[in-house]
Amino acid sequence: MTGSGAAPGAGWRRRCSRALPGVLLLALCAGCTGGAGARGADGGSGAGAGGAGVGDALFPRLGNGGYDVRGYRLALDYAPGSRHLRGTARITARADRPLRSFHLDLAGLRVRKASVNGRPAEVTRSGTELVLTPASALPGGRTFTATVGYDGTPKTLTGGDTGKEGWIRTHDGAVALGEPTGSMTWFPGNHHPSDKAAYDIAVTVPQGYTAVSNGELKGQETRGRRTTFRWHSGEPMASYLATVAIGRFAVRTTTTGEGLPAYLAVDPTEAAAAKGLAERVDDVIAWESRTFGPYPFSSTGAIVGHVPGLGYALETQTKPFFDAAPDQTLIVHELAHQWFGDSVTPRLWKDIWLNEGFATYAEWLWEEDHGGRTAQRIFDDFHDGTDEESEGIWDFPPADPPSAASVSDPPVYGRGAMVLHQVRRAVGDTAFFTVLRTWLKDHRHGNADTKQFIELCERISGRDLTRLFDVWLYGEGKPKRP
Template identity: 55%
Template sequence: MTHGKGRRRRPVRASLAALTALLPAAAGCAGGVTGTPGAAGVRDPYFPRLGNGGYDVRHYALTVAYDPATGRLDGTAEITARATRALSAFNLDLAGLTVRGATVDGDRASVRRAGHEVTLRPRTDLDDGAVFRTVVRYSGVPRTITDPDGSEEGWLRTADGAVALGEPTGSMAWFPGNHHPSDKATYTVTVTVPAGLQAVANGLPGRAVTREGRTTTTWRTAEPMASYLATLAVGRFDVTTTRTPAGLPVLTATDRTVTRRSADLLARLPGMLDWLTERFGPYPFSSAGVIVERPGDSSYALETQTRPVIPQDLLTAGTLVHELAHQWYGNSVSPASWRDMWLNEGFAQYAEWLYAEDFGGRPVQRSHEAAFAAPANWEFPPAAPPTAADVSGAPVYGRGAMVLHKLRQAVGDDVFFDLLRGWAAGRRHGNASTADFTAYVEERTGEDLTGLWDTWLYGRGRPDAP
């Protein structure tokens, strides 16, 4: 995410299990039932009711139809998951939309709703370790969600369609799921819209089919994705596909009203990807690209996986590099909890500084000094935002990048860039916490960097010099 939004790990299953283990087990039901209900939340430090305990999603198969004229969305979510404990019931996160019915392994499940918590009780208990298939039918007019920091996410209606943005909680506005970044899954999204419109999502598309005035397209994301990184954009787009010199498909979709204004910068996208690969290691996904919306369709850019969403008025080289860098840091290596956001934003901000040095003649040290001089970067430590409204605050970006620059100064360029590449490779498609990162650095370098972490990552005061 770029700074415009707020003001601007452990492997997946291990992270989810660790969070779930903190929750007390519910009492067993009468009548010989051995399972217990899964928790309605994973006790994230800032969003404690987000996500759900007791299972690990493997795959989402979402089938949705959207009519911009009425704003209505009709959907079916087929969710394949593995139980991480014996379950008598489990929860899904879904905001606003109406659940029309649900089944678990083909049998009708009872549905209870309390706010955004949808509790499903299968006909029979699910054994610990069992792989099960849940199908939820739902419909309604998706809602826009206002974040604690005042920005809008979820389902944002546009002049000719809509765009779905999910960080940190917005994906629950258009499909039910386990909406915490610690539970990543693969996706198949089949979208039907009125003929003449396009639907663009993450991953790679299949062939679009038009029948009886409606067009259906299927998008597949083969690598694990946190649900907040899922997107769906509906509108009139100019869609083009190119390839990097290494053969990576690069798909761009630009709102037709801004295609000409965006063309020169988007032509640089394959070269940016090559440059990022040289810096950070192999690109972690099977496709890349960007969705460019009209100015004002969103107040921020977001690093949605494989295909960031950027409103045209925020489309700059720096923003594009920032969101592309997230494909390594934040998307492939995802936060264990929302407290770990600096591992996303500090890394992407530092990529901007590196790009400005290589292509704009501005030394990284100068960017570091400018960030050091900005009072907003010292409002709180980057590894400890005080509230949910601060997880996208200035220190998470600017001071997060300063942490990396001080690390670079401490260990030298060769070791530093080896650390960045090793972090992306070793945690590929997983999750990690701040403690994971600091332990990784000290293990790889053999150095005690307590002073650096205490001052730059956790310290509450500004040092005397940059």
């Protein structure tokens, strides 16, 4: 994710810190001790209750324990005029242990009915926790299917700095943006990045509208005055990367030079500024594939909306969402996330620098390779405070955000990129780029953490890098110029 503040080509992109709204933050963070290993009151001798939360220190009540989602099948029907959403979520999961009940994350929306394995299930709610109790306990190690029917007006979550996420109204439709918690506003699920799954998303909208989502378009059918778009994402995806964008888009489908199908949806009001977008996406995909290794998904593309005041872009899987026509550097950043963050996803939110630091460093590498400043010069400009994006990068160590509200703050971007440049300086280009490609290959479509990255750097380089990471990744304040 990154801010998009100025007009295309202006070269200025405000880093967007989006604090969570206070009520939701309390609901997600207060007083939770249930994690992935939480047991029911029976002490674990039989079927227990799934945990509320997976033990993420920044978001203790986000996600749920006791099961692993394998796939979501979402059927959505949206009326832009009334802003009413009707949905059915069919969730296929594997129970990690015997379960007499389990949790789903859902903010707002009315649950009309629920079933587990085809039989009605009891439904209770507390804040963002939706608890389903099946008619009979679920055996450990077995796959089950939960189906939830729901409707209502989905929420837009607004943080203390006016940042928005969740279901966001646009000038002619809506867009769903989920980082870090907004996906729970439009479908129930296990909304933590550690539980990735495949997705099938069908969206029905009035005729004349287009509904865009992740992955590949598998079908489009009009009945009466409504059209259904069916999207499929076969590669695992974290829920915060799922999106639906609804509007009167101009659509272009192409094939990249890498042979990837590309689907680009552009709001007509941004069409002139977004001219050449397909070619720029193609160029970036080709360069990043050479730099980082093969593109990790079956398709690519972009969504360019027109959302005044949103202030950021998001790396929604296979099709980054831009709130206005992007410049080249912003395209580099969001497409780099397809490797760093989307394919290889942090296990916990405190490791978000593995997303943003890497995508920011991709910007530096692009500039270095395309006749601009060297990465060393950019590093020096950040250290000196002369780069316009360096403000606030010393507020906290990039691998240790102090709160949920700080996961999108400047240290995880700029100082995260500085960490990577220090590693590159220490181990040399050959070892450094071997580290990046190995990281992406070893954890493709999975989750990983900072400890694993440090171990990989040391193993490939054959060097003890403790001091480097202690100072640049975990150290407080501004280190001396190296």
